[in-house]
Amino acid sequence: MTAPIPDQASNSGPMAALSLRGLAKRFGGKIAVDGISLEVPAGSFFGIVGPNGAGKTTTLSMATGLLRPDFGTAVVHGVDVWQHPLQAKRLMGILPDGVRLFDRLTGEQLITYAGLLRGMDRAVVAARVGELLAAMDLTEDAGTLVVDYSAGMTKKIALASALIHAPRLLVLDEPFEAVDPVSATNIRSILDRYVASGGTVIVSSHVMDLVQRMCDHVAVVARGRLLAAGTVDQVRAGASLEELFVQLVGGHSHTEGLEWLRTF
Amino acid sequence: MVAHLLRLKLALLRNGLRRSPWQLVGMAIAGLYALGVVSTLIIVLVLLRNAGAETAHTAVVLGGSAALIGWGVIPVVASATDMTLDPSRFSTFAIPMRQMLTGLALGGLIGIPGVATTLVALATVVTWSRDVLPALAALVGACLGVMTCVVLAKVVTTATASLAASRRFKDISAIAFMVPLVLLGPIVAGVGRSVSASAGFLPEFARTLAWTPLGAPWALGGDVASGRPAEAAVKLLVSVAVLGLLAWCWKLLLERALVTPPYAGAGKRRGGRLGLFGVLPATPAGAVMARSLTYWIRDPRYSGSLVVIPLLPVVLGFQGTQTGSYGSLAFLAPVSAFILAWSISADVSYDNTAFALHLATGVRGVADRLGRALACTAFALPVVLVFSIGYAAFTRNWAALPGQLGLSLGILFTGLGLSSVVSARYTVTVPLPGDSPFKKPPGNVGQTMAVQFVGMMVLMVLVLPEGVLLAAHAIKGNVLFGWLNLAAGIVLGLALFLAGVRLGGKWLDARGPELLAQVNVNR
Structure with missing residues (x-):
């Protein structure tokens, strides 16, 4: 298999922002991801939904270069993530779920750090840090250590760190967890504008409503496999995403029984 | 309910070990180390059976008091409390307070420090097995002493839990604790010298300690063996009263802790200071x-x-x-x-x-x-x-x-x-x-x-x-x-x-x- 060279790739017309081919990963005896292939069109707002433990985080980690897949490839705008990790990571902004931050830095320092690590110019970083803090409504807490932030603030500062280098593709794992409604609306409008100007966003979530309202494309993942993918309207085919999801995943059998719950 | 809590503690311990074989290795190494210390102490205590009553009394009281101090101090300064049975995790289950206290106290004995302390304390029974009565008194004293150790640790950790949960306290106490630890050699040498300079002072010191809550439970066997049953009775009262008082304090603190979440305060600070960046x-x-x-x-x-x-x-x-x-x-x-x-x-x-x-x-x-x-x-x-x-x-x-x-x-x-x-x-x-x-x-x-x-x-x-x-x-x-x-x-x-x-x-x-x-x- 030959990986396309980045420069040629970026000239060759519209293509997938992220293309996964047969990604698979197993931890010990448990197969976490069982061969997922997925095309995320450039300029789409792409939702990945699935029940807890479906393999969303594992898939996204493998797609973003944080976890080496056992099988399969991940290609970002024509750059193979595992052949040319440094070029691929320049194109991506990543918000991983369940990892710590360098939380003994202040919020401002953390975003600056993320920018400087990517080799950005100090003046550019300083200007963008100010704007990002304002957009995330964190200006008042910019000098507080991240370790003293609430869960939602931590999520927002991590998101800001992922945005600082103006990536072409944003991969956000559970970006709205613990974020208050006002901030969530702000973040959504930032992401909407980003997509409108040609960027691609991938979010994972288990909140169907949110995905249905926010995304134009969706993929349903369960037990490490891809069950459906396409535009939101294609996939839900008239039903609500939540109904379809329960139908696909097949978890709706347990509501029988529990009669005693009504006997209090 | 008490049995449930104990079984839970054991299950947590077992599952923790099952997570990785290396964990088992670590536990085994700690266990071997403890075994070495414990068996040495037990041998000493068994040998003390043939020593003079005064010497044995001094050794047991001083050692027991040191153990009590250890149980009271180490969990706080080391912030290394075993929180596997953190009471706040039970706050949503309606467990009667009395049963929860008993369960948590007995659960505190499961683990290397608890088992080691128990074994060494029981060895004092051998020290005083010169007759039936002294042995019996020593047994009562050992049980009281060990329970006081556990409950004291619980009281101290519960009392400082909200303080210890604040990041600033944790940071500062950790660094502050480093200083005496590094200077341990000079400190021990200094104390050792002053003690050896006044060897006759130790029995006197032990006799005084025996009247305090620290030494009282450990003095029971010695007092009975030396024919001071009245003193032993008073010390038994002291020990029981102290244990009861500690348990009562623990109950109060726990009741308060269960309804007051730890305070995690930090003021807002605007940015503008990038520091070294x-x-x-x-x-x-x-x-x-x-x-x-x-x-x-x-x-x-x-x-x-x-x-x-x-x-x-x-x-x-x-x-x-x-x-x-x-x-x-x-x-x-x-x-x-x-x-x-x-x-x-x-x-x-x-x-x-x-x-x-x-x-x-x-x-x-x-x-x-x-x-x-x-x-x-x-x-x-x-x-x-x-x-x-x-x-x-x-x-x-x-x-x-x-x-x-x-x-x-x-x-x-x-x-x-x-x-x-x-x-x-x-x-x-x-x-x-x-x-x-x-x-x-x-x-x-x-x-x-x-x-x-x-x-x-x-x-x-x-x-x-x-x-x-x-x-x-x-x-x-x-x-x-x-x-x-x-x-x-x-x-x-x-x-x-x-x-x-x-x-x-x-x-x-x-x-x-x-x-x-x-x-x-x-x-």
């Missing part, structure tokens, strides 16, 4: 250096080891005043160089999963390595220079300075290079971010020890040239060897430093994701 070069390596240096100051896991450095000359100097020879001060600079250089060998393990940011931003491995190594150099180099020159000035032996400096700089630079390689490939078990520097999570003990041991062996081989030159200088007395050593330390050391940064960077580029997966296990 605004000073150091705006390159990836400069940013890593700024981040590392910030952590050396702000993270107690790092700053704890920094506090040790200025105390080293105190400890070694104290040894000098004891022995009259200050020869050990010669090790000051090389040892400090080693400690500081080796301290970054676990850097990625200290980052834990925050390392994902380095991976996500695609920072080159060399920049990562160089930034961390330079951050350590920034203060390690002045320390080594000051200590070397200070030693020469102290001994007025300036001729030895080049050799001493050569060896120290060699160890520093070589160690930094080696650490850069080691932390790029191997993870070790370290305290988690935000935890006390003394709280090592169980697990991976085997690999940790292997990495540390092999790493030090390799370092010794790598600084062999400097060592040989130092020896040559000492034997031949030719100053030329000293200057050669200085040149070797700087040139060879810097070469190995750069080689280590290069190699570590290459490994990091190749195996970053695997490294992240490894620290993820240690989470």
Whole structure:
């Protein structure tokens, strides 16, 4: 298999922002991801939904270069993530779920750090840090250590760190967890504008409503496999995403029984 | 309900061990160590059976009081409380308070410290098995004493829980605790000397302690054996009353703790202060250096080891005043160089999963390595220079300075290079971010020890040239060897430093994701 060279790739017309081919990963005896292939069109707002433990985080980690897949490839705008990790990571902004931050830095320092690590110019970083803090409504807490932030603030500062280098593709794992409604609306409008100007966003979530309202494309993942993918309207085919999801995943059998719950 | 709580505790312990075989190894090592200490103490206590009643009484009371103090103090300063049965986790289950207290208290006995204390306390029964009554009294005393230990630990930890949960307290107490720990040698020596100067004072001290809550339960057997049943009865009352009082305090504190979540206060602070990020070069390596240096100051896991450095000359100097020879001060600079250089060998393990940011931003491995190594150099180099020159000035032996400096700089630079390689490939078990520097999570003990041991062996081989030159200088007395050593330390050391940064960077580029997966296990 030959990986396309980045420069040629970026000239060759519209293509997938992220293309996964047969990604698979197993931890010990448990197969976490069982061969997922997925095309995320450039300029789409792409939702990945699935029940807890479906393999969303594992898939996204493998797609973003944080976890080496056992099988399969991940290609970002024509750059193979595992052949040319440094070029691929320049194109991506990543918000991983369940990892710590360098939380003994202040919020401002953390975003600056993320920018400087990517080799950005100090003046550019300083200007963008100010704007990002304002957009995330964190200006008042910019000098507080991240370790003293609430869960939602931590999520927002991590998101800001992922945005600082103006990536072409944003991969956000559970970006709205613990974020208050006002901030969530702000973040959504930032992401909407980003997509409108040609960027691609991938979010994972288990909140169907949110995905249905926010995304134009969706993929349903369960037990490490891809069950459906396409535009939101294609996939839900008239039903609500939540109904379809329960139908696909097949978890709706347990509501029988529990009669005693009504006997209090 | 009490049985349920005990079974839960056992299940938690067992499942914890099942997570990884290394955890079992760690537990086994701790267990062996405890077994050694416990069996020694038991043998002593059995032998005391044939000693005079006065001696046995003194030993048992003093030992028992020390155990009580230990149970009361160690959980707080070490912030290493066993929170597997944290009462707040039961707040949603309606468990009657009395049963919960009993269950938690008995649960506190499960685990190495609890079992060890129980076994040693029961051995005092053997000490007093000179007759039936003293043995019986000792048994009652041992049970009371052990329960007092557990309940005291619970009271202290519950009382300080909300305080201990605040980050600032944790940070400061961890660093403050480092000081007496490092100065333990001089402190013990000082206490030991004053005690041996007044050997007759110990039985008197034990007799006094026996009237206090600390010593009362442990004095029961001795009093009965020496024919003082009335005193024993009073001390029994004291012990029971103290245990009851402690249990009552614990109940009150627990009731309050269950409805008041810990206070986590921190004021808002506007930005505008970038600290070192605004000073150091705006390159990836400069940013890593700024981040590392910030952590050396702000993270107690790092700053704890920094506090040790200025105390080293105190400890070694104290040894000098004891022995009259200050020869050990010669090790000051090389040892400090080693400690500081080796301290970054676990850097990625200290980052834990925050390392994902380095991976996500695609920072080159060399920049990562160089930034961390330079951050350590920034203060390690002045320390080594000051200590070397200070030693020469102290001994007025300036001729030895080049050799001493050569060896120290060699160890520093070589160690930094080696650490850069080691932390790029191997993870070790370290305290988690935000935890006390003394709280090592169980697990991976085997690999940790292997990495540390092999790493030090390799370092010794790598600084062999400097060592040989130092020896040559000492034997031949030719100053030329000293200057050669200085040149070797700087040139060879810097070469190995750069080689280590290069190699570590290459490994990091190749195996970053695997490294992240490894620290993820240690989470």
